[in-house]
Amino acid sequence: MKKFVALLGILLLGGSMVFASGSQQGSGTGGGAPLIGIAMPETHVERWQKDGADLKAFAEAKGYRAVVTYGDADQSKQNQQIQDMLTKGAKLLIIGNINEGVISVVADAAREKVPVIAYDRLILGSGDYEYYITFDNFKVGVLQGKALEKALNLASATKDKPKIITLFAGSPTDNNSKMFFDGAMSVLKPYVEKGVLQIVGPAPLSSADTANFTRITTENWRADIAKARMENLLNNDAKNVVLDGILAPNDTLARAIIEACSSDAKYAGGKLPVVTGQDGELASIKYIKDGKQYMTVFKDTRMLAKAAIELADAILKGQTPNIPGARLDTTTYNTGKKAVKSYLLEPVEVTKENYKKIMIDSGYYKASDIE
Known part of the structure; x- marks a missing residue:
């Protein structure tokens, strides 16, 4: 009987440890894949929906977990979403902000040593982040x-x-x-x-x-x-x-x-x-x-999203970022507190003469979407 009780205790202890581990992984604080938090500003501009989906897909393809939120053009709402990401144990944040009101949660991230990448919008008034990625x-x-x-x-x-x-x-x-x-x-x-x-x-x-x-x-x-x-x-x-x-x-x-x-x-x-x-x-x-x-x-946001995740991957691995197709600018983009490391991709003009080549042949849209 004593042996049975002892064995039962071991099994219960082991089960509780497994449950605890699973719970931590789900909240982003366990030993599973690191969590990347992706905060997009809104959905009424079409491209932000695509950006969010692409960022999540590229992050997961790299082996990360990712969560995407949309702030509905409300900075208070986006701040709450970002705070929730930090609570869940996000190891890095990618933020397309709405306005300067985001700087309070960027400061929170810095205190928790969580790197922030400003995505396509410079976060003004903050000296608490190092990286910005956008087009020229x-x-x-x-x-x-x-x-x-x-x-x-x-x-x-x-x-x-x-x-x-x-x-x-x-x-x-x-x-x-x-x-x-x-x-x-x-x-x-x-x-x-x-x-x-x-x-x-x-x-x-x-x-x-x-x-x-x-x-x-x-x-x-x-x-x-x-x-x-x-x-x-x-x-x-x-x-x-x-x-x-x-x-x-x-x-x-x-x-x-x-x-x-x-x-x-x-x-x-x-x-x-x-x-x-x-x-x-x-x-x-x-x-x-x-x-x-x-x-x-x-601005092929597929390339921007991919480049942002390449940057995130390098940061999380402690490597020097090398982003194909982007040039590094360390002086132009100043938040008012400091110049941040900015990775710039090239935009392309589209007219009636070249839209098929740029928009369809690249696979961004199908011919049936446009014709």
Whole structure:
């Protein structure tokens, strides 16, 4: 009987140890694969859903566990999601933040020695992280500016017959909005100064003109706000002119702007302004094919997600990161506290002439999705 009791005790002890181990693994604190926490900002912009799914898939392919959350453009909600990741024992965080309110949880991560990778959006006001991965966002803007330059033939424009455009920018809380805009204006500003390109509405020539730049920004990249502002322009500042072009920072806003223009008699019959974009969203590729939107800037987020997980893998293994297809910039991207190590991938212009090659032949979309 004593032997039986002893044996039973051993079995119960062993069972409790197995249960404890399993419980820890499930919460990310056990001896299983390290947990990577992935916090995306929202879902109303198509690309963030793809980013989240790709990041998770690439992390799991590397042998990590991963959890993805979406903050619904609410920084308080995203902070709670990130805190939950830390509670579950995340060993590294990949954060596409909403605004600077994220810095409190980035500080929490630093205190727990959990590395943070800022994903596609620089986390301003924080000195508690080392890594940022994105595309060359200034070049994104340059491509948008060059598209307007080419489509409007600005090189041949004159003061007597100037080209007329209006300007839109992204969310005021997203540092990329400034990068995109300044890249575009590096191309367009000389034509404005020559008097051959006129701007209707607020006319900042750089994001440093804070008062006017704020007037062209679009809170949380919301399409409804962009559409309402375009309608207001058409009924006021642009009422008695025909716009030749519109600098739109991304595809979601571009389509909203085009929708507003399509309701104006001046642009009936498909005579729409040249409208730029970004992200290669499916709906905008269809617009480009149909001649409604002039171009987009494609940032293959599959490559960005893969590069982010390569970076995460190197950090967790204590290795020096070597990210194929990305260049390291250690000086340009400053949070206001310090310059962070920034890995930059190359964006690509997409137009009616090359969308099949860039978007379909690459496997990003199927021909049946677009045709």
